[in-house]
Amino acid sequence: MFPKTALVALSFVAAVLGQQPGSVDAENHPRLSVQQCNANKSCTTLNREVTLDSNWRWLRHNVANTYNNCYTGSTWNTQYCSNPATCAQNCALEGANYAGTYGITTSGSSLTLKFTQQGPFGKNVGSRVYLMESPTAYQMFNMYNQEFTFDVDMSNLPCGLNGALYFVQMDKDGGMSRFPNNKAGAKYGTGYCDAQCARDIKFINGEANLLGWNASPTDPNAGKGQYGTCCDEMDVWEANKMATAFTPRTCPMRGTSCATFDNRYNGICDKDGCDFNNFRMGDKNFLGPGKTVNTNAKMAVVTQFISGSNGLLSEIKRFYVQNGRVIPNSYSTFPGLTTANSLTDNIYSTQKTLFGDFNDFADNGGMAEMGRGFEKGMVLAMSIWDDHEAEMKWLDANYPENKGPQHPRLIRALDVGAPAYVQANHPNASVTFSNIKFGPLNSTF
Ligand SMILES: *[C@@H]1O[C@H](CO)[C@@H](O)[C@H](O)[C@H]1NC(C)=O
Ligand SMILES: *[C@@H]1O[C@H](CO)[C@@H](O)[C@H](O)[C@H]1NC(C)=O
Numbered sequence: 001m002f003p004k005t006a007l008v009a010l011s012f013v014a015a016v017l018g019q020q021p022g023s024v025d026a027e028n029h030p031r032l033s034v035q036q037c038n039a040n041k042s043c044t045t046l047n048r049e050v051t052l053d054s055n056w057r058w059l060r061h062n063v064a065n066t067y068n069n070c071y072t073g074s075t076w077n078t079q080y081c082s083n084p085a086t087c088a089q090n091c092a093l094e095g096a097n098y099a100g101t102y103g104i105t106t107s108g109s110s111l112t113l114k115f116t117q118q119g120p121f122g123k124n125v126g127s128r129v130y131l132m133e134s135p136t137a138y139q140m141f142n143m144y145n146q147e148f149t150f151d152v153d154m155s156n157l158p159c160g161l162n163g164a165l166y167f168v169q170m171d172k173d174g175g176m177s178r179f180p181n182n183k184a185g186a187k188y189g190t191g192y193c194d195a196q197c198a199r200d201i202k203f204i205n206g207e208a209n210l211l212g213w214n215a216s217p218t219d220p221n222a223g224k225g226q227y228g229t230c231c232d233e234m235d236v237w238e239a240n241k242m243a244t245a246f247t248p249r250t251c252p253m254r255g256t257s258c259a260t261f262d263n264r265y266n267g268i269c270d271k272d273g274c275d276f277n278n279f280r281m282g283d284k285n286f287l288g289p290g291k292t293v294n295t296n297a298k299m300a301v302v303t304q305f306i307s308g309s310n311g312l313l314s315e316i317k318r319f320y321v322q323n324g325r326v327i328p329n330s331y332s333t334f335p336g337l338t339t340a341n342s343l344t345d346n347i348y349s350t351q352k353t354l355f356g357d358f359n360d361f362a363d364n365g366g367m368a369e370m371g372r373g374f375e376k377g378m379v380l381a382m383s384i385w386d387d388h389e390a391e392m393k394w395l396d397a398n399y400p401e402n403k404g405p406q407h408p409r410l411i412r413a414l415d416v417g418a419p420a421y422v423q424a425n426h427p428n429a430s431v432t433f434s435n436i437k438f439g440p441l442n443s444t445f
Helices: 084-090 098-102 345-355 366-376 401-406 419-425
Strands: 031-037 043-052 059-061 091-093 104-107 110-114 116-119 122-125 127-134 146-153 162-168 227-230 233-240 243-249 255-258 299-307 313-322 325-328 378-385 430-440
Touching: 043 104, 084 091, 098 104, 098 116, 110 127, 110 378, 146 162, 146 233, 162 430, 233 299, 233 366, 243 313, 299 366, 313 366, 345 366, 366 378, 378 430
Parallel strands: 031 430
Antiparallel strands: 031 043, 043 127, 059 091, 104 110, 110 430, 116 122, 127 378, 146 299, 146 430, 162 233, 162 378, 227 255, 233 243, 299 313, 313 325
């Protein structure tokens, strides 16, 4: 039998540029239909598919009839991975058993991601998939002056977990043409990047990220190398049953960053982002079980990306639709923000001052830069994850903890978001995304 599959518990955001395509397990992407709508609200169904990010895949020595791991748990096999380029040549990313190993299933327009899955080779934790336009290319999105709508069911997604739907500015082919060492490409989910400059990515720019690699102190399936891979990120949805936020995070100098420049505010991206979290913005009764937007049931989430008179992206607006009723996003209850239920550069800067946060979004180009990211084309990612860095406190608890009541995200007890806790208590948690629609403003709902 094969050695245990190397599975990765995702911490923040991870990406892999992968190397060789595998030859042991076939890669069959789960089908997922989406809808493209026009100004007349008439929508066309597109038959699409999703692929699993390469960081989760079995990485094996690429020799016929051998099943030796190139990477196991949080450790590189130095026999095949003595240096970054050799490792990329020696090692292959294998096809995924989506349902059995990873708990990823689709049906029609619906995608379900299960938090943990006990598979034939061990326990998988979390997953991240990308929407494909074809078997070998990602679907690219430019949401500038457009609208994106999906249904989400979070009734089985408790505190401490995150069911995320977001855009990142990855290459359409997963980086194959820019980095010839990467022979696996988008088909195998390569080329992830985001505004955290994630360093847990095993392959970046066609090379293994094994220099300076350190195992995670808390996650048996992850580590960090000396490089991170950085790009614009639009978090349309980061949420669980108790809390939600939408957050642009900009990265005007897309590329690879080095750990030595990893300082939160001196790096090349806005890691904090410009978030609208209903609870933190003051309306504690807006979203949750039995609240105005009731997370015990499915809801449609509408996000509009609106250009200003200067022709640049200026505002991100949110609506919900539940039981046939359109529900505008909640308004902030804080002085100076009571007319704010969307995100603009002005709202964000008022909010940063109010909360005593550093405005790194403005330093990284603000809304206009988010619009430029879309003009280059962004890839749609959907994931479920627990948080080894901050136990998801930034979403549904008090964070940073020493900030006190000035920083009102206190929803839950602090200890119930720890990965060990959620994995032990909520192994069968899941999120379902469905009915994805996109098109001009006011075309999808
Ligand atoms: C909307 O409908 C009108 C009338 O049927 C048609 O002329 C127009 O081309 C349609 N617009 C789009 C964007 O499909
Ligand atoms: C999770 O699901 C499995 C399989 O259906 C079941 O055996 C187990 O008891 C469930 N665990 C929890 C904590 O609900």
